[in-house]
Amino acid sequence: MLKNAFIILFLCFDINCQSNKDLYNGQYNTRPDGSEARLPKPGDNNYRTYLYNNRRYGADPSRYNPYNPNINQPGGFPYNPLNTNPLDDQFKYNTNIDPNNPDAIFPGVLGGWREDLQGRERRDSRQLKRDIFVNTNYGQVQGFKVYLYDNPDPNSGYRPWPPRQHPGWQLLQAVDWGPACPQPVRYTGATKGIRDMDEDCLYLNIFSPNTEAGATAQKYPVMVYIHGGQFSSGASNLFPAHMLAGFYNVVVVSLNYRLGALGFLSTSDENSPGNYGMLDQIMALRWVRDNIEPFNGDPNSITLFGPGAGAASAGLLALHPQTSHIVSRVIAQSGSALADWALIEDKFRVQNTSLVFGRLLGCPIDSSWKLVNCLRQGRSFYELGNAEFQPQVGFIPWGPVLENNFTYPGDEWYEGWRARDWTFLQTKPEDLITARTFNPALRYMTGVTTQEAAYVLYNNESLAPGYEISEQWFDQKVRELVLRYNYTLNPREVYDAVRYMYTYHPDPHNLTAIRDQYVHLLSDFLYRAPTDKMVKLLLEQNVPVYMYVMNTTVEAYRWPAWRQYAHGIEGVFLTGAPFMDQEFFPRRLRVDRQAWTPNDRNMSHFFMKAYSDFARFGNPTRSRILGVHFELAQAGQLRYLNLNTTFNSSIQLNYRQTELAFWTVYMPNVIGRMVPTYPPITESDRLYEGDIFMVPELTEGGIDNDTAARSRDNIYEYRDVPLKRPHTPQTLTRTLSQPVTLQSSRPPSEASTGSALSLKESTVSRAPAPVPRTRSRTQIVHGVPQTTV
The missing domain is CATH 3.40.50.1820 (Alpha/Beta hydrolase fold, catalytic domain)
Incomplete structure (x- = not known):
């Protein structure tokens, strides 16, 4: 039984949101004159403590920026005579729109703490409640950051894998932002807003204007934000929804999903069908429907919104048979489910992308099983997330895939997963619209x-x-x-x-x-x-x-x-x-x-x-x-x-x-448009079917489903067969002026003469006649292997 979990981060319930940092970091506990601020101790008035990852978080209400108490006060805050900034006085809005929620505070105040001044409390929010508890179907939550699903543990050989529900907990202290999913490092850092990155990244954040049980008979509409980033970058914490939730009385949920190869690597067979990032979104959406009521959200009024890839995801989920009944509204910002990059409909294109990616990381690509096994057990999440290349076909390398003629693991192959857990979409979005699979109230x-x-x-x-x-x-x-x-x-x-x-x-x-x-x-x-x-x-x-x-x-x-x-x-x-x-x-x-x-x-x-x-x-x-x-x-x-x-x-x-x-x-x-063709991964002397490149069955070339065992008894045994020889990542200089030449590890005398592998058919097809293949040199140009003649 796997112990790892797809995790959800509940952030900011009741707009008294906790987003805390290490209280002992001197950066957050010094006055402007350099003197040290007094840390709160147990027994002090207004002392609050949370334990998370062996760190203690507290509050010292007497130490909030006493030298300039209004310097960062949000515009529109209830009138304060100490505030003489005319810009703040131009926009005065009544924050207590809901008469049943008189204690609603202005968003932008994280439970009295600012993100950069942990342990110091705003004067305007000293009276606000700090200890927030919400009961969910999985257990009680304190603070609003919660485990949700099982995120397959790469150390257990389950990467990439579909998510699954978390078994639950008694009390979870959720007081910190969750890490972003692995992605290229150029998208991370303080300037980009992504400070932490980890494969254990499946969190969501919840922003609610009120979590008092029975405080209002009317539930708030729920808005689920799906971040963009071309399915390769981004994070939920880049959309702080405190203002949206607090100003206009909606429950806002933002979520993470797996990106890049970890989220969308596909070999179109049971070794890695792909679409894991979309399966993450489906699981999160189901969780919101089943657990949003304790946060005073209306499970019957769920709106999906987001930019770019988030807009495309929202459109796909609104049409998807498993989630269409959950989605009643969609707001698509600069994106569409019908974009070429939103859903890759050619499975041979994704196969080729997987081959190029595997070659880039030094993995064997003569079979889909060896490729996936190498990426699963032989490469770190940093390597998988940071490897970038420009595809020869299409705008971006990774994204949702139309599962046309895919094969999936059987119901009994892996404990905890069934065949349906691996499937995402097998019908084109245009056809789903015509078939009216969407919610009638959409x-x-x-x-x-x-x-x-x-x-x-x-x-x-x-x-x-x-x-x-x-x-x-x-x-x-x-x-x-x-x-x-x-x-x-x-x-x-x-x-x-x-x-x-x-x-x-x-x-x-x-x-x-x-x-x-x-x-x-x-x-x-x-x-x-x-x-x-x-x-x-x-x-x-x-x-x-x-x-x-x-x-x-x-x-x-x-x-x-x-x-x-x-x-x-x-x-x-x-x-x-x-x-x-x-x-x-x-x-x-x-x-x-x-x-x-x-x-x-x-x-x-x-x-x-x-x-x-x-x-x-x-x-x-x-x-x-x-x-x-x-x-x-x-x-x-x-x-x-x-x-x-x-x-x-x-x-x-x-x-x-x-x-x-x-x-x-x-x-x-x-x-008119032809069926796309792809650069050969290795050399081939012959062309079959007119416009389709045929790839010879060399040790380092082609792709084939090498998982011979299909039964429950020996699939585990076959999966655990180690690689015959280690493969180390190779540094590829992807420039036209300095191509990297790779030599096949197989001597020419051992070259196969009896078969060739077709990316068009994804099966081993026999050549018309045995033809010696003597050329086996391959160049990598711009991340895509090119044949030298």
């Missing part, structure tokens, strides 16, 4: 920005500092795009069509226009066109849909004009950042409180109010918000709210329909 809201893909340029440091691009650079990127998506029937015609559509014809040589058009090209292809397709399919099924286009920015950040309306910008407003303690955000996003403008504060309240009203009523503007309102989209009249500022927004029709139809109608139906 309502959908979605939005995009006018500069979605500007981050692609900003992340290219070679373009700094001006980020200007030439015509030649633009042409090269268009060619790469055409080849990456394998429009191999007529690539020249596809290139010409894309080039024509996204040329600024009034002045084709204008560098600013070229940059803007490139941003539009990627924004349309990756985000807007899939969003438009999703909206139209839902409207055909009479699903109410609201749309918006972000044409306003966070003025406090003072971003340059070409990337002011960036991907995911709504998250800044949704967290109530203009009113929140800046310590809740990554250092790169922190700004002085004086920098927030009236428009920033207005937009923040607009988004929190619109999102919470949509979760509560299914209408984002049941009443106008600062003069702004939404209208339902209709087939043929795609109304959307064009958000400039709260005083300069308007309802408009049919956003960029010509450009979006170019991707959803013209490209698939007129130009």
